[in-house]
Amino acid sequence: xxxxxxxxxxxxxxxxxxxxxxxxxxxxxxxxxxxxxxxxxxxxxxxxxxxxxxxxxxxxxxxxxxxxxxxxxxxxxxxxxxxxxxxxxxxxxxxxxxxxxxxxxxxxxxxxxxxxxxxxxxxxxxxxxxxxxxxxxxxxxxxxxxxxxxxxxxxxxxxxxxxxxxxxxxxxxxxxxxxxxxxxxxxxxxxxxxxxxxxxxxxxxxxxxxxxx
Amino acid sequence: xxxxxxxxxxxxxxxxxxxxxxxxxxxxxxxxxxxxxxxxxxxxxxxxxxxxxxxxxxxxxxxxxxxxxxxxxxxxxxxxxxxxxxxxxxxxxxxxxxxxxxxxxxxxxxxxxxxxxxxxxxxxxxxxxxxxxxxxxxxxxxxxxxxxxxxxxxxxxxxxxxxxxxxxxxxxxxxxxxxxxxxxxxxxxxxxxxxxxxxxxxxxxxxxxxxxx
DNA sequence: GTATGTGAACTATTTCACAGCT
DNA sequence: AGCTGTGAAATAGTTCACATAC
Numbered sequence: 457x458x459x460x461x462x463x464x465x466x467x468x469x470x471x472x473x474x475x476x477x478x479x480x481x482x483x484x485x486x487x488x489x490x491x492x493x494x495x496x497x498x499x500x501x502x503x504x505x506x507x508x509x510x511x512x513x514x515x516x517x518x519x520x521x522x523x524x525x526x527x528x529x530x531x532x533x534x535x536x537x538x539x540x541x542x543x544x545x546x547x548x549x550x551x552x553x554x555x556x557x558x559x560x561x562x563x564x565x566x567x568x569x570x571x572x573x574x575x576x577x578x579x580x581x582x583x584x585x586x587x588x589x590x591x592x593x594x595x596x597x598x599x600x601x602x603x604x605x606x607x608x609x610x611x612x613x614x615x616x617x618x619x620x621x622x623x624x625x626x627x628x629x630x631x632x633x634x635x636x637x638x639x640x641x642x643x644x645x646x647x648x649x650x651x652x653x654x655x656x657x658x659x660x661x662x663x664x665x666x667x668x669x
Numbered sequence: 670x671x672x673x674x675x676x677x678x679x680x681x682x683x684x685x686x687x688x689x690x691x692x693x694x695x696x697x698x699x700x701x702x703x704x705x706x707x708x709x710x711x712x713x714x715x716x717x718x719x720x721x722x723x724x725x726x727x728x729x730x731x732x733x734x735x736x737x738x739x740x741x742x743x744x745x746x747x748x749x750x751x752x753x754x755x756x757x758x759x760x761x762x763x764x765x766x767x768x769x770x771x772x773x774x775x776x777x778x779x780x781x782x783x784x785x786x787x788x789x790x791x792x793x794x795x796x797x798x799x800x801x802x803x804x805x806x807x808x809x810x811x812x813x814x815x816x817x818x819x820x821x822x823x824x825x826x827x828x829x830x831x832x833x834x835x836x837x838x839x840x841x842x843x844x845x846x847x848x849x850x851x852x853x854x855x856x857x858x859x860x861x862x863x864x865x866x867x868x869x870x871x872x873x874x875x876x877x878x879x880x881x882x
Numbered sequence: 883g884t885a886t887g888t889g890a891a892c893t894a895t896t897t898c899a900c901a902g903c904t
Numbered sequence: 905a906g907c908t909g910t911g912a913a914a915t916a917g918t919t920c921a922c923a924t925a926c
């Protein structure tokens with residue numbers, strides 16, 4: 457739940473707006489100019505009411521009786537979501553997961569530029585992955601500030617995650633995407649989003665355990 | 670929201686039980702035998718009431734005035750979550766992300782064994798990653814059945830995700846962890862969990878957009 | 883006729899608060 | 905005294921349903 461000019465908006469709404477935006481880009485690619493909330497919902501596995509409610513938090517973008525203009529709605533969402541801006545991102549930890557993120561082709565299209573990578577293993581320092589050179593973790597503060605990085609991705613083992621977090625916070629980072637299976641302690645102004653791969657899989661497996669029970 | 674012997678339990682509760690379980694293992698490692706809901710909550714960034722409520726869905730595991738026995742609670746949670754069982758997992762797509770998953774060390778500790786990998790690129794077929802040999806996507810059905818695989822991870826590009834999903838469903842898969850940024854259409858009995866890395870980062874970046882507004 | 887926008891109803895989830903146990 | 909277990913209250917989020925607009 458997020459505060460936007462004294463309105464309370466579910467965090468899940470924000471997340472879905474990105475889904476609508478992506479779908480609108482696809483629609484525009486195939487020259488579809490108008491779409492109803494029902495159709496947009498169909499394509500994103502959401503209900504028509506959900507689509508309308510989500511958009512309704514931010515204004516009135518549709519035309520009664522016909523639907524939404526894809527170009528206009530896309531432009532409006534881009535504005536709302538700050539997609540005119542781009543962000544510099546750092547990856548901490550250059551193991552397999554860190555490497556996957558460093559070479560993930562999807563980020564750039566979304567205004568997310570990975571401009572730095574850090575690892576603690578001497579062997580990895582100075583290796584170049586695409587445009588990014590791996591630096592030592594000791595240089596976090598210096599590089600984060602120099603490169604104007606606003607988002608960090610933690611892809612280190614659980615036991616070093618808290619220490620890394622503290623370095624990042626000291627360097628002024630306020631947004632962290634955390635892949636380590638650890639509960640990070642951070643000041644209030646810092647936003648952490650956890651992605652816990654084992655937990656996702658385990659939660660899924662619970663469905664198997666509990667089925668036909 | 671999940672049905673367990675005519676009780677309705679939030680899906681998020683299930684997911685948190687895995688977090689408690691992990692924390693209990695840590696506590697046992699350092700010889701802590703008793704823990705209160707408040708302390709357990711502290712360590713997992715959750716409230717004491719949340720911890721008690723979550724556990725309360727499944728029974729009474731605590732002792733008034735003292736707290737929970739770590740060993741007993743761990744054993745109880747393992748039983749509830751089916752952690753006595755192990756699951757065979759397939760990864761579809763052996764790009765960087767697929768490779769990261771194939772070599773991710775965390776799964777095995779959680780009863781999740783990756784026993785097959787698939788890719789469409791001829792170049793990759795028959796390559797061996799650890800114990801797993803990459804097979805052609807055409808063999809999905811054969812191998813899924815032969816190896817008794819119950820969970821599949823989709824790590825292919827968005828445009829091939831639906832086709833892969835259909836092959837998996839035909840092969841009898843009922844649990845899918847989907848990393849492709851695409852809304853998958855599946856029959857009702859199939860459970861899909863989406864992990865959308867760009868979306869996670871974008872949602873996080875919205876925090877930056879909207880701050881100090 | 884068709885589809886939006888939105889209060890109201892409903893459902894889900896978390897937090898409160900306290901009786902009761904050790 | 906301290907902490908659990910749990911109804912009740914509060915908060916959050918989704919779906920309904922319909923007046924309104926084109």
